[in-house]
Amino acid sequence: MAENLGVKNAKWDIADGLRVNRNTYNSYMYIVEDDSLSIFDKMELHGGEIINNLDGGSALHFNNNERLTKEQYLRILEALVKTGCNYFCENVPKTICNDCGYIHPNNSERCIKCGSTNLDKAVRVVGYLKRIKDFSQDRQHEASMRFYHAEV
């Protein structure tokens, strides 16, 4: 699975004597912690001009701190079409309550059902929700660096 391959690839490159700036790779066209690019800049990086020259998939990961509104998603879809970015996924951290079990499809500081702060954050990984604490150590470190678009 690609989530583990990112760690293996970095290790193989180190073993081959290549310069490796991090111990986990991503399939992103941007650095995960970069906070200077807008979502539309990222679409250009994963847009037609570039991905038409690739022989594999290249999903644009839009790491976003909060869900958007319908009008905003429509604008996102329009921009995806115009930039030629045909493979796109949004990831908003989900909040899992370890006391009552409620899964809130947004990022919150306490459980909106029972008020508990005994929470885990989860994100979608290849179609399934996975708790970040269940990632491998290297991937958890990388996940903690990811920039999530948020309010100013």
Next chain:
Amino acid sequence: MLRYNDVRVTFQEIPNEVSLTFSITGCPYRCEGCHSPELRENFGECLTGEKMVDYINKNPFITCVTFLGGDNDFHWFTYLASIIRKNNKKVALYTGSDEINVDIYNAVDYLKIGHYDKHRGPLTSKTTNQCLINTKTGEDITYLFWKE
């Protein structure tokens, strides 16, 4: 003239819009508990009309230009607002003022007014003293921030 120290695309400040959001420096208000007190100093690059047009051209997918502050030079603000509207984008202003200036009201599509009161909280708090107004309809749309 207005100066800014940050500009980015945001989704949270104005509901249903995709904003290009400028953090304007030189804020004249002194709200206790302010979440960005560094903006009280007057620093950063000058926000000229040419620069604004350049930003809009480079960000064709935005629907609105949002100013976090800017009424410290409201002549300059209304000048920039007219340029933005000529480029078919909406204009929004977050001000810490408790009063509405008619010239500013007419220059914007969204106006957030009200100083920050740490006991009543920001727009996302149901007890807030602040409000966000859609100036086209005159409607107070603060409730759009109140999610579950």
